[in-house]
Amino acid sequence: MEDQFKLTETPQLKPKLTASWQAPSNIALVKYWGKHGTQLPANPSISFTLNDCRTITTLTATQSDHHSFEVLLDGKPKPSFAPKIESYFKRIENYSPWIKSYKFKIETTNTFPHSSGIASSASSMAAMSSCIVAMESELTGTKIDKKKASFLARLGSGSACRSLEGKLVVWGEHADTAGSSDLYGVDVSVNLHPIFQDFQDTILLVDKGEKTVSSTLGHELMNGHAFAKARFLQAHSNLTEIKKYLASGDLDGFIKITESEALTLHSMMMTSHPYFMLMKPNTLSIIEEIWKFRNVTKTPVCFTLDAGANVHMLYPAADKEAVEELIKSKLAQYCQNEHYICDHIGNGASAV
Numbered sequence: 001m002e003d004q005f006k007l008t009e010t011p012q013l014k015p016k017l018t019a020s021w022q023a024p025s026n027i028a029l030v031k032y033w034g035k036h037g038t039q040l041p042a043n044p045s046i047s048f049t050l051n052d053c054r055t056i057t058t059l060t061a062t063q064s065d066h067h068s069f070e071v072l073l074d075g076k077p078k079p080s081f082a083p084k085i086e087s088y089f090k091r092i093e094n095y096s097p098w099i100k101s102y103k104f105k106i107e108t109t110n111t112f113p114h115s116s117g118i119a120s121s122a123s124s125m126a127a128m129s130s131c132i133v134a135m136e137s138e139l140t141g142t143k144i145d146k147k148k149a150s151f152l153a154r155l156g157s158g159s160a161c162r163s164l165e166g167k168l169v170v171w172g173e174h175a176d177t178a179g180s181s182d183l184y185g186v187d188v189s190v191n192l193h194p195i196f197q198d199f200q201d202t203i204l205l206v207d208k209g210e211k212t213v214s215s216t217l218g219h220e221l222m223n224g225h226a227f228a229k230a231r232f233l234q235a236h237s238n239l240t241e242i243k244k245y246l247a248s249g250d251l252d253g254f255i256k257i258t259e260s261e262a263l264t265l266h267s268m269m270m271t272s273h274p275y276f277m278l279m280k281p282n283t284l285s286i287i288e289e290i291w292k293f294r295n296v297t298k299t300p301v302c303f304t305l306d307a308g309a310n311v312h313m314l315y316p317a318a319d320k321e322a323v324e325e326l327i328k329s330k331l332a333q334y335c336q337n338e339h340y341i342c343d344h345i346g347n348g349a350s351a352v
């Protein structure tokens with residue numbers, strides 16, 4: 001299966017290549033938590049592609065006898081990124097062997113603050129893979145293959161494979177999703193109900209620090225987890241169910257699955273060995289305020305969480321004003337320096 005991504009054309013090497021691409025972050029509704037092999041998911045997941053939280057990467061390749069790279073974040077050398085990029089290049093060279101004939105300069109910048117607690121691995125690996133695939137298309141004279149970009153992004157960071165397309169992407173084999181694959185993300189936006197087309201995601205920055213437990217370790221802890229089997233099965237049925245709600249515009253159904261998935265993800269962390277907790281007291285205070293507000297006003301706003309303390313508030317564009325008022329009056333106080341980021345659903349990676 002992976003072999004379909006091996007280059008069959010002979011690339012006509014050029015002395016110098018450049019490519020500039022942007023890719024957004026994404027927020028999972030049904031969560032990927034647990035993996036095997038080389039970044040293969042233990043269960044299928046589905047996410048909204050974001051719009052404003054992006055990474056913009058310019059890749060410059062110069063033909064060389066020694067394959068090497070340098071990486072700059074906001075124009076400054078970032079040697080701490082090297083190990084992740086090193087292992088990414090190692091994993092992709094089998095599929096794009098021409099990279100071994102080049103040295104690379106990676107210039108990258110994020111539209112969201114680096115120290116916001118928002119993981120940039122999805123957007124950065126998707127932007128980087130888009131650059132690689134764009135260069136490959138130039139060397140082979142073929143068109144840009146977004147499926148391969150998703151495949152390569154997955155090898156860098158699992159959830160990154162959901163950042164190439166928009167607005168709704170499934171990753172992982174799922175009986176009820178035609179074309180779904182463990183190897184790459186597939187765009188399933190065709191059936192997305194209009195109410196979700198311009199859905200909002202406001203990210204409340206509860207904790208901007210580095211995570212105490214990496215998602216790599218968290219995924220590993222699902223091996224041998226007492227509830228793993230039931231959890232993986234549940235993800236399949238939750239995906240089937242939420243797709244129905246996303247197509248019909250059923251906000252109550254959507255909220256039920258989305259919030260349950262967020263809490264299940266964190267329950268898995270709290271019941272693994274060793275157990276750990278990434279939510280903070282302010283995460284819970286925000287959740288309680290959202291529930292209270294929803295009960296009283298009937299505004300269809302809900303939350304989800306990724307592997308951290310920050311809260312993503314999801315709601316229809318029509319409710320923007322009411323939610324903004326709630327944030328300003330009640331929720332901003334729970335955020336570090338009262339910081340939050342307003343984003344909405346977007347269309348994935350593109351050349352810049």
Ligand code: PMV
Nearest residue numbers: 028031032158159215306307
């Ligand atoms: O792609 P990773 O290894 O950073 O894992 C991401 C895991 C979650 O964000 C918690 C869930 C998901 O599906 O994005």
